[in-house]
Amino acid sequence: MGRWLYLAPLMVAVLLCYLIQDFYPLSHFPMYSKFDDRTYYVYLRGEDGEPVAAVPNFNIYTSDLKKHYSRDLKALKKKFKGSHFDWTAEQKWSAGMATLEYLKNERAPKVFANGKWQGLSLIDVRIKRGADGRLEKHELVVGQLGLADSGGEAK
């Protein structure tokens, strides 16, 4: 037993990391700590209906864009019941618009100067592992600059 006491710093660090969870540099490292059979991501689409590269145009990774959208979706949980995986595009629209507004007003305001990128839309893509073990994808438009409210199946 005595020798194992040499591991006391490790045990204390594990305990602190697990209890405090996230206080840099302490972390409980929760990445991929569970695997659901469904997930989602977002991407940007231009007015012409073609995808727009997020990094060269807006200096943002789509994973970061998703984190903002996810936060805005969570805020809607007070308003709508159930999981956002079951919500319609209309229900998710305000979260999508908030993400686009963040991009336009906070993240990359210069890029949007002189009305550029009017009609830019945010596409929400849901992926599910089906009963046969294969992947199914479903896309929805959840926000478009210049449109107050709308939403629907992505073309």
Add this chain to the structure above:
Amino acid sequence: MRGLFKNELGQIRYSAWEWLIMRSVFVWVVWAATWQNRWWSSQISIAPFEKLRDPNGLASWFDLSALADPPVTTFMVWLFLFLALLYISGRLPLLATGGLFLIHALVGSIHNSPRGHHHATQVVGLILMGQFIFFLWRWVRRSFFQKGVTTSDKKEEGSAIATGAINISMQMMCAGYVVSAISKWINSGGGWFPGARWVQQVPNIIVQFSKNEAQAYYDTLQPPVNQMNQWTIDFVSDHPYVAMTVFGAGFYLELLSFLALLNRRLALLFGVGLFLMHSMISEIMRLNFVYFKMILLLFFINLPFWIYRFAKRKQTSSL
């Protein structure tokens, strides 16, 4: 295999030259982790791209916006360089590790906000924190409890410092792995057998692979350079039990990583195993584990020691 599982906790001795090599490389790992892979002071900026939402670490206690002012940032960069030189030289290690840890924790708290968004550099901070605590503990012990007790044997002194600093660094790294495994165990539904539910969920990982692939594509609209991701999706779909075995092995490598502290052979074995695990995940999921891999190479795999040992054995046998 002889002596592979021998418990040598508290008996492993490291040499001063091992610690010199490790700290001389590790300090540049700290540099890269702190300044986000920017190498020239003129390029470094810690002005947050966004307003700090849900700040992580010290930024949640104090307003750190002043650090983003270019003159303050420049001062910190040069202070870091000065402390890095002190750290490499082995002089004033309490000041060097404490100063480097403080700068890393301050800047890291900005770069790693919002809380929970990034987990790439925490292990670097944990190791620095461990080294600082080790030197603090050593200073307190010498100043208040062992006053006047000094060792005249410089080699012995160097080895004692090396052993303590390397051991605490490895313990902090293992703590990161163990807590990560515990999070997987609990977040995936717990259960009596560690990780059983997490392993059961592994076939669902293909939705994550697919998401990562798509996100990488929509970042730049460049098609993926390698086809590893799609190959893995197909493979996991067709052979879920093989995937559960491979990922299960990764889970137990993390959970049992503290066994690497038992002796140098196990450290090498776990170091190589974890290094391969990160390399595989990097390939498949397009995630960067450069800091984890560098730390494993330095403190666990410790190639210079094995080369030295191999050369010494050869020399002895030829006599």
